[in-house]
Amino acid sequence: MKKLPPSLREKRRYMAFEVFPSMERSALIQEILLSTRSLYGDVETSEIKPWLMDFDGKYGIIRCIRDKTEEMRAALASLPFFVYVITLSGTIKKARVRLDEERRKNGHLAG
């Protein structure tokens, strides 16, 4: 299928975050979906479009729609464990760079 031209594509944002305690990728996905859906319902969740890009058990990057970043942040903040959004970025590359800096700075934050 032909790719959409850039002007018609959805604008996205990438959030680098940290969780504590560390957990499995699948468990985190379950929790994020559960939290977003119980907070906003299916309609709004479909507009936020949360999508977990990277996750290593402690640090991760989540993608969402550009105009819904505060909603995404609230959904992450209402998870039943410690979550800290490290940075919000327009490109996944910059989010990864920032995440690597954070990893190097303090191998562990909450532990």
Added chain:
Amino acid sequence: MRFFDLNIHVYPETSIRTDKICKLAKEVGYFGIAITNHSDFFLEVYASDANINVYKGVEIKADNISELHNLIKKYRSKVDVLAVHGSHKDINRAAVESPNVDFLAHPGRLNHVMARFASENEVAIGFNTSEIIKRDKRVKKLSDMKLNLKLARKYNAPMILTSCANSIYEFRAPREMIALARLFGMNKSQATYAISNTPAKILGL
């Protein structure tokens, strides 16, 4: 911008270790925190090393009004932050009528009279994010907070945003607190004010 969280319960009341929460608070961007254990677990001293400002506080838990007044008298000179554990409507009313109280934590449902007194006596109305994180009573808590927010705006009562963390998992960074405050209708500037300026005023900074 200087951010504060003025309602944290630590060991022995909960499992939070003071040194750990100080370190975490510093790293996620707080300027200062207050340890406010309930009055039956009040701590006289605690170590504060992690180059963050730790303020001494108490959250008074009283069963009746005379006990509340006695406890306010007892703790006022000892602490920087004096909160009242909001619960029953009589306790809430007595708390907002006393200018010695800094803020009323998780008051449940207020009414216009209490909001007016809160405004007169500069008792901040507490909004507590840990109640939003817990899913069991979230719907009721959010609608109570929405009502309190409406009253506080109408009567121009000060508002304060706190975590009221009972475990380290309920603790949140300032930006996340602001995002959670949006859920019950605070806008960004109000929420920022409630987590920075109102606490700074309470602490006299």
